[in-house]
Amino acid sequence: MRDDRIRELVTARVSGQRRITELAAARKRPGAHERHMIIALDHPARGALRAGRRPLAMADRFDLLDRLCVALARPGVTGVLGTADVLEDLLLLGALDDKAVFGSMNRGGLAGTVFEMDDRFTGYTAAGIDRRGFEGGKMLLRIDPDDPSTVRTLEACGRAVSDLASRGLIAMVEPFLSHRIEGRIRNDLTAESMIRVISVAAGLGDTSAYTWLKLPVVPELERVMAASTLPALILGGEVGADQEATLESWRSALALPTVLGLVVGRSLLYPPDDDVAKAVDAAVGLL
Template sequence: MVSAALERRRRLWLPEGQNNLMIIAADHPARGALRAGDRRMAMADRRDLIGRLRIALERPGVDGILGTADIIEDLLLLGALEDKIVLGSMNRGGLAGTVFEIDDRFTSYTAESIVRMGLDAGKMLLRIDPKDPATVRTLESCARAVDELAAAGLPAVVEPFLSHRVEGHVRNDLSPEAMIRAISVASGLGGTSAYTWLKVPVVAEMERVMRASTLPALLLGGEVPERPEETFECWQEALALPTVRGLVVGRSLLYPADDDVLTAVDTAVGLLSKGN
């Protein structure tokens, strides 16, 4: 598998003249998060998921994928990752719905394995729960990963949230003030931010929120929207902000309400040309 990975045709993270990235996200299953919209087990059919990913990756303007080793290696063996950016998802230990969800241990890729497999970047989730002491372990692990990826000259994509429990379930606070605080913490992780990117949701007052950091940021897609047109409009507005450099979207494009993956992906790609 390592030899196949190293033989893959790689491309630059951001080639000269390209301002934005379009990345397809597929790391949800490793956290036990299989829901897409009203389909509770949508991502449980691996062959179906891989098929949808192949459709998305073949569309013009799609730059790459974010995933865990199992998904990346399936696509690698199918030849679907040639000339694509591949981001390895690193901390998947905070399984959805568990009492230890905030303890997001690095149970998937490490910086060392990302380098060994010839991947192009690492992504980590950072949920900050002020009432859960497990938060500090995740903070420390993310800071170490930022340093290790930077030492290898690879981008570290950090996805920060301020989180809390509601009736036993972890919920992310998507208010502008909470996102500003989360972005501020994420931006300061590690001994250098030279290779750090952010992965953030589109929330209210995005212009004010994105002023919390000068780091480049990618927008995440989140849940499958009930009104996709409104979601696309919000993405387009956020893409016009100076530090926003593209999209990392999974379920919204892979499992749209009408199940038309091709059209959903093409619509999202079209927003990038209208953004920065």
């Protein structure tokens, strides 16, 4: 971002919430899409700044916003997922017109902490998402059979699904079976574990009419996806060295009947060759 654009953004921030509210109200809403290409960026709010081999890749907010604006401007990109600070920056930069916007809701389980599994809702609320005219909310649901705090996250996600649905908003649920191994949270990506957590996530709330699932590519994906009739989006995960292999795995997933598209962040914003536009175009091409 140029220095003058940075100054404009900071000046707009100083003018306060009124300007952000006005821009949210004036935002041009997206049309209907059969396939979705959503750019995700809610990692920093959990203190997770790594992308590939770069431990602080996402620490420079202006560089990150530059990458996001490049990605959102590419043809075929339909939406964005983020926390309030990121989405409001993008509003101020005029980058959210015609995009489906999803607010990230539970960011309390900070990466690397002893309370990581107690993933409290410290971000968007259903009421806040509705007030800003966004299309839905996203929540992370990690289930650790050995951690009693999991049930608080489970209960909070159930309430959030119901609250979003009562407003006609999409609830995007990202479920994992997780374990703490040598002090770090690890997700179990076996087919059996994913089938189990999908079954739990699909049953959250007092209706599933507005629930979408956000799921990784795992072995036996066809059998995993058969666990639910809910619409699903494939997440990108960590930045991989072999982009062609990653693209091929997404291509296979997109052939399954419940998969609507992709929701990808670091893999496209911080590709190995650092060419964001090229990475995004390759992903869009799969749709």
